[in-house]
Amino acid sequence: MSKLSAVVETKLSLDSKFKFRCHKDIKCFTKCCSNIDILLTPYDVLRLKNRLGISSEEFLDEYAHMKIDEKSSHPYAILKMNDDKERKCPFVTEDGCRVYTDRPANCRYYPIGQGTLKVEGKNGPVDEEFYFFINEKHCLGFEENKEWTVASWRNDQEVDRYDEVNREWKAIQVRKNLPGQPELDENKQVQFYLASYDLDRFRRYIFESRFLKVFDIDEETVEKLRNDDIELIKFGAKYIKYVMMLEESLKVRDEHLKDKGVLKDK
Ligand code: SF4
Numbered sequence: 001m002s003k004l005s006a007v008v009e010t011k012l013s014l015d016s017k018f019k020f021r022c023h024k025d026i027k028c029f030t031k032c033c034s035n036i037d038i039l040l041t042p043y044d045v046l047r048l049k050n051r052l053g054i055s056s057e058e059f060l061d062e063y064a065h066m067k068i069d070e071k072s073s074h075p076y077a078i079l080k081m082n083d084d085k086e087r088k089c090p091f092v093t094e095d096g097c098r099v100y101t102d103r104p105a106n107c108r109y110y111p112i113g114q115g116t117l118k119v120e121g122k123n124g125p126v127d128e129e130f131y132f133f134i135n136e137k138h139c140l141g142f143e144e145n146k147e148w149t150v151a152s153w154r155n156d157q158e159v160d161r162y163d164e165v166n167r168e169w170k171a172i173q174v175r176k177n178l179p180g181q182p183e184l185d186e187n188k189q190v191q192f193y194l195a196s197y198d199l200d201r202f203r204r205y206i207f208e209s210r211f212l213k214v215f216d217i218d219e220e221t222v223e224k225l226r227n228d229d230i231e232l233i234k235f236g237a238k239y240i241k242y243v244m245m246l247e248e249s250l251k252v253r254d255e256h257l258k259d260k261g262v263l264k265d266k
């Protein structure tokens with residue numbers, strides 16, 4: 001699992017090779033599931049709350065806490081570890097992870113960490129993904145003999161779906177590497193967290209407030225947002241960009257602008 005403080009020593013590409021095997025009979029079994037900070041993505045929260053049969057609000061209350069990144073002022077949800085000496089993950093058991101098929105993306109990637117950087121491309125800045133080893137002394141999997149490339153590991157751990165759903169949200173988080181970005185105030189941080197993680201409440205906000213009177217959203221999208229959680233996550237990223245004034249990703253209705261005196265009648 002990627003510790004928030006992981007240090008990147010060697011950048012890996014999709015073709016980079018390594019030897020690793022994790023299994024139930026290994027001495028260090030589940031040692032990686034304690035004393036860690038696991039950053040959650042929007043899709044992690046969706047998978048976990050559905051797995052546990054609870055709402056996003058209940059999940060965030062019980063299993064997560066909010067952390068504000070010092071550099072970017074962005075809010076993140078971090079999985080809450082048990083309040084004991086070992087800081088064990090609430091999902092670890094003697095037999096392994098009890099939410100294994102819905103475990104977070106960072107647990108899937110482990111012992112590989114993944115990051116994204118903004119780099120200068122031909123036509124301006126572009127996102128560049130990179131990988132690195134999370135070398136923790138307790139992890140004995142590197143002594144085993146099964147060979148992988150980063151690409152085959154990703155495939156085995158089924159991370160593509162997670163990356164696809166989280167892509168736009170992750171691109172916003174990369175913004176922390178850009179100098180000169182304004183700090184988010186508390187109100188924007190609350191909106192950011194809501195649209196990232198608290199999907200059930202975000203859906204209520206869209207359908208039970210004046211949201212649809214303020215924003216001009218086509219009917220097809222509105223119907224998708226009513227029932228489709230993946231569409232809601234992707235829409236959440238657009239809303240965050242709007243709130244942060246990164247992009248005119250949503251259109252405000254003319255009627256609303258006239259009410260506010262921003263737009264005059266012709
Ligand atoms: S979610 Fe599962 S794999 Fe991840 S730390 Fe917890 S028990 Fe381990």
Ligand code: SF4
Binds near residue numbers: 110111138139
């Ligand atoms: S080999 Fe590494 S990933 Fe597997 S249980 Fe041991 S510490 Fe965890």
